Structures are given as C-alpha cells and as structure tokens.
Amino acid sequence: MSPDVRERTVDSSRSAILEAAARCFHERGYAATSIDDVARALNSTKGRIYHHFESKADLFADVFRTGMEMNYAALEPLRKLDGPADRRWVLFARVHVNQMIATRAFQRVVWMGVEMHQTGAPTREQTSRYEDLIETRSRYGDIFRELISKARDEGRFHFPNLSIANQLMFMTLNSPIFWYSPRTGETRADIEDLIAQVVTCAWRGLGATEGLKNDA
Incomplete structure (x- = not known):
C-alpha cells in the first residue's frame, strides 16, 4: 500500500470513529458513553478506536x-x-x-x-x-x-x-x-x-x- 493510500485509509477510519462517537455522545451524554458503545456503533472492536485515541x-x-x-x-x-x-x-x-x-x-x-x-x-x-x-x-x-x-x-x-x-x-x-x-x-x-x-x-x-x- 502506498503512503498516500495508507494516509487516506487512516483518515477515513478516524473520520468514521468520530462520526460514531459524535452520535453516541449526542444520544447518551459523555458520562454514559463508553468506548464499547462507540465500538458497537461502528460494528467494530475497541482496538480500532484505541489505535487512534488514547481514551474516551x-x-x-x-x-x-x-x-x-x-x-x-x-x-x-x-x-x-x-x-x-x-x-x-x-x-x-x-x-x-x-x-x-x-x-x-x-x-x-x-x-x-x-x-x-x-x-x-x-x-x-x-x-x-x-x-x-x-x-x-x-x-x-x-x-x-x-x-x-x-x-x-x-x-x-x-x-x-x-x-x-x-x-x-x-x-x-x-x-x-x-x-x-x-x-x-x-x-x-x-x-x-x-x-x-x-x-x-x-x-x-x-x-x-x-x-x-x-x-x-
């Protein structure tokens, strides 16, 4: 995979996480939202999120x-x-x-x-x-x-x-x-x-x- 394609893939994955997180925080609030909730909204694993973000x-x-x-x-x-x-x-x-x-x-x-x-x-x-x-x-x-x-x-x-x-x-x-x-x-x-x-x-x-x- 070329560096440009890899960068676009990372950006796309990060954007998808942000979209899902925004929906979860909007619907549940900060305190009631977990990384697990965001992962479920993405139909993904927590590892994918922690690859880009250290914490909630x-x-x-x-x-x-x-x-x-x-x-x-x-x-x-x-x-x-x-x-x-x-x-x-x-x-x-x-x-x-x-x-x-x-x-x-x-x-x-x-x-x-x-x-x-x-x-x-x-x-x-x-x-x-x-x-x-x-x-x-x-x-x-x-x-x-x-x-x-x-x-x-x-x-x-x-x-x-x-x-x-x-x-x-x-x-x-x-x-x-x-x-x-x-x-x-x-x-x-x-x-x-x-x-x-x-x-x-x-x-x-x-x-x-x-x-x-x-x-x-």
Missing part, C-alpha cells in the same frame, strides 16, 4: 475540535465578502444554523464540552485541552460579535450591550441542536424554511431597523 476523553475532545473545524470551514467562503454588516450577518447566520442542523451531533458535543469546562475537567491535562478548545470556540464567536458591533455602528442593529446581545443571538442560532430532529419526507426546502425562521428570530432580537428579506 481524548476521543470526546477530538469530536469537539472537529465540530468547530466544520464551522470554520463552512464560514470561510464568506469571510471576504463586502457590503453592509447586517446583510453579511444574515449570510453568516444562515450558514451557522445550517451547521447546527447538518452536523448536529458534533455541535451538541461542542455544547457539552463548554459545560464540562465550566464545571471543571477532572484532570490538569483535560483542563488544558478544553481551554484550547474553548478559545477556538471564542474566536469563532468573535466573528459574529464583530459583525453585529459593526452593524450597530452603521445604525442597522440596535441593542444596548454587545456581550449580552451576542450571547442571546447565539442562544437562538444554536437552538436547533436541542429541538431539531429530521422528519419523514423532509425536503431541503423545509430545512431552508426552518433556517430562515431561526435567523429571523435572531435578527429581530438584535433590533434590526428593517424587515429581513429572503434574498438577503
């Missing part, structure tokens, strides 16, 4: 990291766009909500990781690891924070406290990870309508000066 904590952290990498990658094509900040925010918000739906299990793990960090990780090594992950998440949040701040400066959004507005905005945009579940016969048009409704709620919460158009 290591696996969980990598699911968290992967969820954030997915979000950054989804936003990247929009980062250089010009125009009024509020219109750019709409595009960013729609992409973000789509991520909350399309990669919901990974995003729920991100949320769990934040909670675990706030309550205190059990070891010094895990504390350091989560601090790095939280910092990555904070930098992602700053992308939106800067947009809504600029939109307020431009007179398009109206809110008194930037930090509070940013937190409340993300509570709305992130909300599908808690209540969304796919429906039988659901179409892409249905998903787009759901995304539009969530973004509109956040838009209004930011005190927008005009209605939100579907073609924004």
Whole structure:
C-alpha cells in the first residue's frame, strides 16, 4: 500500500470513529458513553478506536475540535465578502444554523464540552485541552460579535450591550441542536424554511431597523 493510500485509509477510519462517537455522545451524554458503545456503533472492536485515541476523553475532545473545524470551514467562503454588516450577518447566520442542523451531533458535543469546562475537567491535562478548545470556540464567536458591533455602528442593529446581545443571538442560532430532529419526507426546502425562521428570530432580537428579506 502506498503512503498516500495508507494516509487516506487512516483518515477515513478516524473520520468514521468520530462520526460514531459524535452520535453516541449526542444520544447518551459523555458520562454514559463508553468506548464499547462507540465500538458497537461502528460494528467494530475497541482496538480500532484505541489505535487512534488514547481514551474516551481524548476521543470526546477530538469530536469537539472537529465540530468547530466544520464551522470554520463552512464560514470561510464568506469571510471576504463586502457590503453592509447586517446583510453579511444574515449570510453568516444562515450558514451557522445550517451547521447546527447538518452536523448536529458534533455541535451538541461542542455544547457539552463548554459545560464540562465550566464545571471543571477532572484532570490538569483535560483542563488544558478544553481551554484550547474553548478559545477556538471564542474566536469563532468573535466573528459574529464583530459583525453585529459593526452593524450597530452603521445604525442597522440596535441593542444596548454587545456581550449580552451576542450571547442571546447565539442562544437562538444554536437552538436547533436541542429541538431539531429530521422528519419523514423532509425536503431541503423545509430545512431552508426552518433556517430562515431561526435567523429571523435572531435578527429581530438584535433590533434590526428593517424587515429581513429572503434574498438577503
């Protein structure tokens, strides 16, 4: 096997483990999920997982990291766009909500990781690891924070406290990870309508000066 093929095989195996782990953590929570559970979800052995990850904590952290990498990658094509900040925010918000739906299990793990960090990780090594992950998440949040701040400066959004507005905005945009579940016969048009409704709620919460158009 050539080095390139071997590398692709390793990456594919690792990705499959992360997908299975994300589903397990999402469905069961961190404490109730074991490496055995992930192995069963893969129809594989624990050895396959331990070949890539030293522990459950290591696996969980990598699911968290992967969820954030997915979000950054989804936003990247929009980062250089010009125009009024509020219109750019709409595009960013729609992409973000789509991520909350399309990669919901990974995003729920991100949320769990934040909670675990706030309550205190059990070891010094895990504390350091989560601090790095939280910092990555904070930098992602700053992308939106800067947009809504600029939109307020431009007179398009109206809110008194930037930090509070940013937190409340993300509570709305992130909300599908808690209540969304796919429906039988659901179409892409249905998903787009759901995304539009969530973004509109956040838009209004930011005190927008005009209605939100579907073609924004």
